[in-house]
Amino acid sequence: MQFQFPTFQSPGPERGTWSVGELTDHIKEVLELDPELQDVRVMGEISNLARAASGHLYFTLKDAQAAISCVMWRSDAQRLRWQPEHGAAAEAWGRISVYPPRGSYQLVVDTLRPAGLGDLHVQFEELRDRLRAEGLFEEDRKRPLPDFPRVVGVVTSPQAAALRDVLNVLERRYPLARVLLASTMVQGDQAPPQIVAALQALDARDDVDLILLVRGGGSLEDLWAFNDERVARAVAACRHPVVSGVGHETDFTIADFVADLRAPTPSAAAELAVPDQIELRQQLAAGRQWLLGYMERLLAQMRQSLQGHQRALQRQSPQARVDTHRQQVDDLLRRASRALAHDLSLRRSALAGRQARLATLSPQATLQRGYAIVRRADSGEVVRSTGQVRPGDPLAIRVQDGEFGAEGSQRSENESERVRE
C-alpha cells in the first residue's frame, strides 16, 4: 500500500523538534504500515529463550550478522507442538512491531517451526523410498499377530491420552492380557532414541507377545519421531510383531510402513492386537451347543443301532427257534388232526355203508320170518345136510329171539327134516 507513504513525510521537520513519543509513534507507524514487514518469514538460531509467567514466549533470533527480538504471545505459544530450545535453528512467521516503552522493535511470531521442517515431506519421501528399496516394507516381512496375546508391550508416553485409550480398549476387549508399558517421549529430538530403547527393551523379553507403538494425533512435526530412520529400523528389527497406531486415520508414518500391522489410531491398534471377549464368549457358547448336539446325535445313533442289534439278536435266539418250531409243530398238528378227522369221517361213512349191507345180509331178518338155524350142540357146526345128524345127537336151534336144545331123530333123505322139540 505504497500510497500511504506520503502520510509520514508530512509531519517532518516543519514541526521542529519531535517528542520521543511522537518520533516513536512515527517509527511505529512506518514499520507497522509496511506490508513487507507485516508478513515476514525469517530463519535464525534461537537464543535468550524465556517463558514468562503469563505464558508469552520471549527469545532472540540471530545469525552471524544480526539479532532480532521476538515475542510469541501465549495464544500462539500454546499451539507449539515442539519445545524450542536455546541454540535450535528455527523458522519464524510473524510481523514487525514497535514497543514504545523500550524503543525497540520486535518480531511478533505467530508460527515457529524447527528449521528445515519445510522439507519434511521431501525427507519423508526420501526415507520411505530408501527403506522400501531395502525391502523393509515387503508383505512377506509382516508377521501374523498371535490370536491370544498374553503380554502386550506398549511403547508410548505415559501421560498421553493415547495410553488411556489403549488400556481402555484392552480392558474392554481382552482383560486376560497383561500390559507392559515402556514409557518414552513421543515428540522432540529426544523421542527417537527413547522410542528405539523402549522397543528394544520390550523386544528383548521372551514373555512379550506383541508390541503396540502408539501416539495420539498431532501435526506432521509432532509425529516426526515416527518418521525417524532409527525408529523405523528398530521396528524392523523387532522379533515380536509390532502394531503401529500413530496420529489419526490420515496420518501415515514410516513406522507404519515398517510395522507388521498399521492401525489408523492408538485405539484401533489395541483393537487389532487382541480378540474381543464378547465374540469369544459367543464362540464358546457355540462350542457348548455343538458338543451338546453331538452328544444327542451320538446317543440317538447308539440307541438306534442298539435296537437294530437287539432285533437281530432276537431273531437268532434259541427261544425264537423254539417258538418257531413250536409253531411248526402246531401247524403240523393242526394239519394232522384235520387230516385225521377227514379220514375218520370217511371211514365212518364207509363203515355205515357196510353196516347197512351187513344188515341186509344178516340171518336175523330170515329168522324173523320163521326160519331157524340148526347147529350141532357139540361142534357148533351149522347143519346143512341130514348126514350131519344121527338120532340122539344134541342140537342147538336158533330162532329169532333165542336158542333151544333138541335131539336128532329119524331122518329122511331129500325130504324136509322134521324137527322135534
Next chain:
Amino acid sequence: MSDELEKLSFEQAVGELAGTVERLEEGDLSLTDAIALYERGMRLVQHCNDLLDAAELQVQTLAEPGSA
C-alpha cells in the same frame, strides 16, 4: 483331571477345545471315548468362561530403558 485343567491358559484351553471338537467330528470313536471327550470339551468351555469372568487387565511399567 480338573486340577490339570485349572492350569491351562486361555489359549491352551481354546486350542484343546478346537482339537476335541475336531476329534469328535472325525468319528470312529468308542462310546466311552466319545463321552470322555465330550465331558472334557464341556469342562474346557467352562474353564475359558471362568478365565474371562475373572480377568482384570494388569498394567506394569517397564523400568526406564536408561536405567536398565
